[in-house]
Amino acid sequence: MMMSEKYEESKLYRLRHSAAHVMAQAVLEKFPEGKVAIGPPVEDGFYYDFDLPRPLTPEDLEEIEARMREIIKANAPFTREMVSAEQAREIFNGQPYKLELIDALETGGVDEHGNPVDEKPVISIYKSDTFVDLCRGPHLESTGQINPKAIKLMSVAGAYWRGDEHNPMLQRVYGTAWLSPKDLKEHLWRLEEAKKRDHRKLGRELDLYSISDAVGSGLVLWHPKGAIIRHLAERFWADEHLKHGYDFVYTPHIGKADLWKTSGHLDYYAENMYAPIEIENQQYYLKPMNCPFHIEIYKSDIRSYRDLPMRYAEMGTVYRYERSGVLHGLLRVRGFTQDDAHHFCTEKQMPEEIDFVLSFSLNILRSFGFDQISAYLSTRPEKAVGEPERWQAAQTALEASLKRAELPYEIDEGGGAFYGPKIDLKIKDALGREWQLSTIQFDFNNPERFDMTYIDEDGQAYRPYMVHRALLGSTERFFGILIENYAGAFPVWLAPVQVAIIPIADRHVDYARALATELKAAGLRVDLDDRSDRMNAKIRDAEKQKVPNMLVVGDREMENNQVDVRRRSGERLGALPIAEFKALALEDVANKVVG
RNA sequence: GCCGAUGUAGCUCAAUGGUAGAGCAAUCGCCUUGUAAGUGAUAGGUUAUGGGUUCGAUUCCCAUCAUCGGCUCCA
Numbered sequence A: 001m002m003m004s005e006k007y008e009e010s011k012l013y014r015l016r017h018s019a020a021h022v023m024a025q026a027v028l029e030k031f032p033e034g035k036v037a038i039g040p041p042v043e044d045g046f047y048y049d050f051d052l053p054r055p056l057t058p059e060d061l062e063e064i065e066a067r068m069r070e071i072i073k074a075n076a077p078f079t080r081e082m083v084s085a086e087q088a089r090e091i092f093n094g095q096p097y098k099l100e101l102i103d104a105l106e107t108g109g110v111d112e113h114g115n116p117v118d119e120k121p122v123i124s125i126y127k128s129d130t131f132v133d134l135c136r137g138p139h140l141e142s143t144g145q146i147n148p149k150a151i152k153l154m155s156v157a158g159a160y161w162r163g164d165e166h167n168p169m170l171q172r173v174y175g176t177a178w179l180s181p182k183d184l185k186e187h188l189w190r191l192e193e194a195k196k197r198d199h200r201k202l203g204r205e206l207d208l209y210s211i212s213d214a215v216g217s218g219l220v221l222w223h224p225k226g227a228i229i230r231h232l233a234e235r236f237w238a239d240e241h242l243k244h245g246y247d248f249v250y251t252p253h254i255g256k257a258d259l260w261k262t263s264g265h266l267d268y269y270a271e272n273m274y275a276p277i278e279i280e281n282q283q284y285y286l287k288p289m290n291c292p293f294h295i296e297i298y299k300s301d302i303r304s305y306r307d308l309p310m311r312y313a314e315m316g317t318v319y320r321y322e323r324s325g326v327l328h329g330l331l332r333v334r335g336f337t338q339d340d341a342h343h344f345c346t347e348k349q350m351p352e353e354i355d356f357v358l359s360f361s362l363n364i365l366r367s368f369g370f371d372q373i374s375a376y377l378s379t380r381p382e383k384a385v386g387e388p389e390r391w392q393a394a395q396t397a398l399e400a401s402l403k404r405a406e407l408p409y410e411i412d413e414g415g416g417a418f419y420g421p422k423i424d425l426k427i428k429d430a431l432g433r434e435w436q437l438s439t440i441q442f443d444f445n446n447p448e449r450f451d452m453t454y455i456d457e458d459g460q461a462y463r464p465y466m467v468h469r470a471l472l473g474s475t476e477r478f479f480g481i482l483i484e485n486y487a488g489a490f491p492v493w494l495a496p497v498q499v500a501i502i503p504i505a506d507r508h509v510d511y512a513r514a515l516a517t518e519l520k521a522a523g524l525r526v527d528l529d530d531r532s533d534r535m536n537a538k539i540r541d542a543e544k545q546k547v548p549n550m551l552v553v554g555d556r557e558m559e560n561n562q563v564d565v566r567r568r569s570g571e572r573l574g575a576l577p578i579a580e581f582k583a584l585a586l587e588d589v590a591n592k593v594v595g
Numbered sequence B: 001g002c003c004g005a006u007g008u009a010g011c012u013c014a015a016u017g018g019u020a021g022a023g024c025a026a027u028c029g030c031c032u033u034g035u036a037a038g039u040g041a042u043a044g045g046u047u048a049u050g051g052g053u054u055c056g057a058u059u060c061c062c063a064u065c066a067u068c069g070g071c072u073c074c075a
Helices: A011-030 A058-074 A085-091 A096-107 A181-197 A199-205 A224-243 A257-263 A291-298 A350-367 A388-404 A475-486 A506-521 A535-544 A555-560 A578-590
Strands: A045-051 A078-082 A124-128 A131-134 A151-160 A169-177 A254-256 A277-279 A282-286 A310-319 A335-345 A373-378 A409-412 A422-428 A434-442 A465-474 A499-503 A526-528 A549-553 A562-567 A572-577
Touching: A011 A045, A011 A058, A011 A124, A011 A131, A011 A169, A045 A151, A058 A151, A058 A169, A085 A096, A096 A131, A151 A181, A169 A181, A181 A199, A181 A475, A199 A475, A224 A310, A224 A335, A224 A350, A224 A465, A224 A475, A254 A257, A257 A282, A257 A291, A291 A310, A291 A335, A335 A350, A335 A475, A350 A373, A350 A388, A350 A422, A350 A434, A350 A465, A373 A388, A388 A422, A388 A434, A434 A475, A465 A475, A499 A506, A499 A535, A506 A526, A506 A549, A506 A555, A506 A578, A535 A549, A549 A555, A549 A578, A555 A562, A555 A572, A562 A578, A572 A578
Parallel strands: A373 A409, A499 A526, A499 A549
Antiparallel strands: A045 A169, A078 A124, A124 A131, A151 A169, A254 A282, A277 A282, A310 A335, A335 A465, A373 A422, A422 A434, A434 A465, A549 A562, A562 A572
16 A cells, blocks of 8 residues: 555545544434544544543444444535634534634644644634534545445544543544455454464463463563573574674662662653662662663773773663553563663774664674664754764764665654664564664763763773664563564574474384484474374474474384475475485574575 | 453353353373374363452452553653
């Protein structure tokens, strides 16, 4: 559906906007005393917010959807009218949310959705059938242009008026709308597919991890099969870091209140931190970030320009208080391990250091099978610490690296943190969904706060540049994304079980056992299914567990010292000598083959 | 945290104001099998937790906890 045309100018956008109006009419007919708020198109559909006397039920949605089809059938034209603020107030008398929007429109500076705009907008209304809405448009010519078989109401959820949690909670009805029934069907199929890949479902089915009530919300228990994947990923991660000039450090999980005072966390981040632990009249906090510890290591000695650049890396486990409603499987948790690193360098080294860290990041991401990578460059916000020249130098270096890496990127003007500009890397998964993984951030704040220095050639102390980066983000979140991307069918190098050996009858078990020993000795992770079940059942189980290779062994294989290879794709490689299969499997592992 | 929904066996789900049932999984047999489910039996539950209404609650009500869909938040 993605075309060069801007979404806001597309027919699909107008269609969805119009569908939102049709829905609002249907809802108001059912609840004449209901208040309407706003109803824009969104990705994949539209929504409309209402203030209604009672919560909507799924049955209500069906009824509303049926009524929408009737309104569409009536083929009422959409007509636009310009009105004065006074006229608008009269029309929307009794609709407090609309009146609030009219006031805002009159004052100028925001559009009908409350978003800031430059020019003072004119006030327009759209009418269709019995429904009138304060609306900038555009819309279709008439309701009949909506295909009644290409719309569907999806869900109802709470949403704050104008997105502010201090405002009343409204009921938001989500719908999806498409140009054709086929498009709708495809969209619903994608939703189904996403459901099948949900890491929470697969996490249970493949026995990868769990989250136990007894332990606590947002605290992940890694089961053996999840843990081996994490271990392999971390081992690869560690090897690459050692090869590329990183030093490993290990730091504790708690630190004294003064440390967090110095770093500024207690002033700016306290609401995300766990409550302090008091011991011997000292308060200690669980760490929400690793930086202060790495900085203390830096400061444990006088640093010379000859020592720089320094790269401290750590799989650092941090704890952050997340509000209960935002937790989500592995993707949003309260305790997680960051693949963290801090670079310290001189001004001169800085551009090269950025170049290095970006290309290093890309290599790591690609090794995990993520080839579609794009970037966001976030620049200096209004309120910021650090000298403007440093900001400029850092931004220039970041952008130059992006260009050299030939990465598609967008600039988020003013989107940087107050302490420094950054690059965020996003990957696209197998379903085309985007996930932000890596972040490379300058920090002009902590070097000041901790008074970090290095001695340069001239014998003077200078402030080092500090770059904070995480490539995978957090192991928990990254794991969740990996699960969804591969739908649980991990590349062979990461698969918890790489080979399932399936003897056909009990008399083949000894042969199978010897085979297992041989393959394990070669470094493969092997599971021997010696249950007295039928071969078909064993294959089914191995398939469901997404084991990449299944080796069926019976009389024929025993006779010839062979294995009959079946891939989880269903592909049959037929009977191969053991050595040949072994070489094949090891090659797949070494090449990090996906499939 | 807020709005709404949900919470029954390891998993997926039934059922009822009179103390719960299936399929899969598990366990024990029988079968000895050629590329996605052979077959029989057994065991498994303080119906999330705590209160309340009732002669009686798993069912109705309240609170708490957790999960799900959103909102807000996500250095």
